[in-house]
Each structure stands twice: as structure tokens, then as C-alpha cells.
Amino acid sequence: MKVIRWILGRIILVLDFVFSPRGVKRSTEAQQAIDEKAAQMALYQFEACPFCVKVRRALKRQSVKIDLRDAKNDPQHRADLEAGGGKIKVPCLRIETQQGVQWMYESADIVAYLEKEFA
Template identity: 45%
Template sequence: MTLSQTPVKSLSLYHYDACPYCAMTRKAIQKLELNIEHRNIQQQTQHRNDLIQGGGKKQVPCLRIEHASGETQWLYESNDIINFISQ
């Protein structure tokens, strides 16, 4: 079983309002009626710092996937995020 197939504990979307790829991702989350925490990196410095420290870069959108095993996965690219949440 790969990390992406392990049970998910929580999901957080790192984004900012003016990003068109973030908007596309937020729309998909809304359409699927998923309960995913939104973390705006422009409004909260700590969210930006967490993204850089955990994911390795400031790119958005980024989905932080916390697995039940305690491991954390950082998923970049809007299409990859939408594919992941659609499964």
C-alpha cells in the first residue's frame, strides 16, 4: 500500500485568493462538498511558513494530507489535487 492509499486523517489546502489555480481547486472542493481546511498564505504568515517548511516551496495550491499513520504528504498542482480529492 502506498502512502497515498493509506487512510487520511485530515486535509488542508494552502492557497491565496487571487490565484486562478487555487480558485479552480477551491471550486472542486466546494462541488464535492468536502470538509477541507483552507489556509490562506497571504493572510496568515504562519501558514506560508508551514507550507515552505513542510512542503519545501511556496507554491500554491498545495494540499497537505495528514495520514492516519501520522505521515504527512504535500501535494502540489491543481489537477493532481483535484484528482486526489475526487477519488
């Protein structure tokens, strides 16, 4: 089962690379504002997870650069995800606001949030 999962993960990564979406073109000032807003976010993810690929593609479509944190291979990121979000489940978007830190699970919710915030 592990071998099948590994093979499927590599197929997903190759297809994601081949059919990578184009990003939005913005003025320099507008992109800087987006980058400043995105600096308050981090995406905890696994490289070959199909739901994580879905979120990364949405980030690329919106031309948003968010810190990607590998919760599978990096024990510190994995521990941070469990301590902050309460469970080791990916994708998880960590959003820092003035009210505190919000942990958002579910790829569809994350994509909808990104489209609302960065469209």
C-alpha cells in the same frame, strides 16, 4: 503590473461567486464520514489565484470542507508551507495519513485526488 494582477484577481473571485458549483447531496452519516476524512487535510492557497479557485470549486462540487489556509497574508501558514512542503507554491494540499504527512502541489493532481477520494 501589480494593479493588473489585483484587478484580474477580483474578476476571478466575482466570477467564482456568480458561477459557484452545487455540491453533492449525501446522507448525514455519509457526510460525517467525508468530514472526518477531510479533517486530516488542509489547503494552502492564495484567495485570488486561479489554480486555487479551481481546487476550491472541486471541493465545493464534492461537498468537502477542508481547512483553507491563506499562505499569502498569514505569515504562520506561509512558514508552515515552506517548512513542510519545501517551497512556497500554491495550491498545496497537506494530507495527514498514518504513514505521515504528504504535500501535494499542482491543481490538476489535487482535483484528481479529491475526485478519487470523495466521489
